[in-house]
Amino acid sequence: MKFTKMHGTGNDYIYINGFVENIENLSELSLRLSDRHKGIGSDGLVVILPSEDCDFKMRMFNSDGSESEMCGNASRCIGKYVYEKGLTDKTEITLETLAGVKVLKLWLNEEKRVEKVTVDMGAPVLDASSIPTAFSQSPVVKSPLPVSDDATYEVTCLSMGNPHAVLFMDKIDELDLSEIGPVIEHAPCFPNRTNTEFVEVVSDRWLIMRVWERGAGETLACGTGACAAVVAGVLNGLVGRSATVQLRGGDLEIEWSEDDNRVYLTGDAVTVFEGEIKLDE
Ligand SMILES: N[C@@H](CCC[C@H](N)C(=O)O)C(=O)O
Numbered sequence: 001m002k003f004t005k006m007h008g009t010g011n012d013y014i015y016i017n018g019f020v021e022n023i024e025n026l027s028e029l030s031l032r033l034s035d036r037h038k039g040i041g042s043d044g045l046v047v048i049l050p051s052e053d054c055d056f057k058m059r060m061f062n063s064d065g066s067e068s069e070m071c072g073n074a075s076r077c078i079g080k081y082v083y084e085k086g087l088t089d090k091t092e093i094t095l096e097t098l099a100g101v102k103v104l105k106l107w108l109n110e111e112k113r114v115e116k117v118t119v120d121m122g123a124p125v126l127d128a129s130s131i132p133t134a135f136s137q138s139p140v141v142k143s144p145l146p147v148s149d150d151a152t153y154e155v156t157c158l159s160m161g162n163p164h165a166v167l168f169m170d171k172i173d174e175l176d177l178s179e180i181g182p183v184i185e186h187a188p189c190f191p192n193r194t195n196t197e198f199v200e201v202v203s204d205r206w207l208i209m210r211v212w213e214r215g216a217g218e219t220l221a222c223g224t225g226a227c228a229a230v231v232a233g234v235l236n237g238l239v240g241r242s243a244t245v246q247l248r249g250g251d252l253e254i255e256w257s258e259d260d261n262r263v264y265l266t267g268d269a270v271t272v273f274e275g276e277i278k279l280d281e
């Protein structure tokens with residue numbers, strides 16, 4: 001099977017051309033190939049497929065084999081992949097996902113290479129039961145979430161097609177995410193588990209964020225998570241509608257438009273290497 005390893009702000013996935021490769025059991029394959037010691041090594045697996053209504057369709061699997069509805073960083077990398085491999089000559093591309101249709105706008109440099117991509121992520125979902133969460137308050141803003149006998153965090157929850165819980169706090173560098181991340185991910189109030197963002201506010205245009213991803217653990221960046229951080233920041237009166245989110249893997253530019261209520265995500269898309277792997281060994 002041929003594959004391409006790509007990353008968006010350090011969030012790395014294995015990309016497979018589903019027009020050519022006919023692979024079964026994608027969930028098991030993601031679990032196996034994402035392993036950083038015994039596989040290719042990645043945060044998960046992304047398959048690019050034909051779509052009836054859109055230019056392309058994305059299926060995205062975390063490194064634990066679970067399938068997610070949406071991935072912001074992978075959407076940008078798909079934009080670069082399909083354009084640079086000649087699967088399309090469009091610079092505005094529609095992408096079918098489990099979270100609906102997303103529109104990718106490609107930004108080309110002078111050599112006609114894709115330098116960055118803007119994804120129209122659609123409107124954030126704020127209704128508590130649709131995220132889904134079991135919180136009775138809706139929207140879920142600054143709701144108390146007990147994580148141990150002596151610690152309760154205030155969380156703001158929303159869906160960007162996939163579920164997010166955002167926590168604002170200082171000194172996020174000092175956090176042990178491997179301890180607190182799984183507790184929130186599996187908290188009973190999140191029936192589908194959750195992605196969790198730990199966010200430090202620097203100014204009304206600048207957030208610093210670490211992320212614990214559902215199904216993948218701590219990653220260097222999460223596109224939907226960065227969008228969730230800005231939406232949650234606005235709901236808490238902490239940030240403007242247009243902000244830079246600084247992640248361990250780089251910066252993402254987020255705008256939650258006042259005009260159309262849609263969230264726009266802009267960032268890099270990078271090809272790391274191409275390869276071929278024997279699946280029967
Ligand atoms: N890294 C992604 C999100 C990937 C899926 C997520 N872990 C989930 O299970 O919802 C992004 O860039 O958005």
